[in-house]
Amino acid sequence: MAITLEPIGIVRGGRAEAVDDGWGNVEADIVLDPARLKPEATLGLASFSHVVVVFHMHKVAEDKVETGARHPRERTDWPRLGILAQPARSRPNRIGVTPVSLVSVDGLTLRVRGLDAIDGTPVLDIKPWIPGFAPRGVVREPTWVRDLMQGYW
Template identity: 35%
Template sequence: MVSTYEVRPIATVVGGHTRVLDDYQGGVRSIIRLQEEYPLETLQGIEEFSHLTVTWRFHLARPEDVQLHARSPRGNTRWPATGTFVHRNHRRPNQLAISYPRLLDMDGRDLHVTDLDAVDGTPVIDLAPYFQQMGPRGGVRQPTWPGEMLDAEYWKDAAERP
């Protein structure tokens, strides 16, 4: 069994969110800038896709932020206490996230996107186009609390932030 695995960023988020926020993630434009070591040819054809699959690291999180126990999402006791791997935040051991931003434009190494819930300076670990056929198969099941937590304000337009 491998105990560690080295991963190097392939790109960096430029612009967009300037601080970590729980909500108002929508409508923010940012750039995913591919590192110079990767030839432009590695992006050839990506502009034909509407969305990307972006794996990124919560680079502002600290190792001591990891919480290996059940807890209510956002500390809201209206929602049930759930385990570490039931949350989608920086408190998980590898502090990684996956997002599906809309690709707006491409300019050389710069992929202009919107609705990427990462902050300026975030290291991008991996990047791929989103294929509908690779999304969930069959009906999707989940409890009510993720919808209550995220539908209300998570993807609200950032311009509406109080």
């Protein structure tokens, strides 16, 4: 079964290159497409402090997509893991999902901070961050993830 998605917007500004760390203070605009969304699509969004951005990592070449296992960031001191057990860019559908700070809303333009997507990235969806949808119960993660995330934001 094939699924076809059309972007609802595009990332403008921020970084031009996808690098692994230091995304926390990066600000960018998400310019939503007026051909896809009505002006009132963002009505009420500014009352939220954070949104979740779903985007397509379009610069990852098809031949770089991983469908098996590898070491995160090619670090052999971290375990070899299946691609679905790590937050890599080279995922099968190259989909990114990141909760970000919502700085401002101006019509169909959102200013966000902490989006780990580069200038020109197609945005597939935006949802308000609602803590009630966050994981319930104890969250566990392996030690290597804490190491990986240490400088990410």
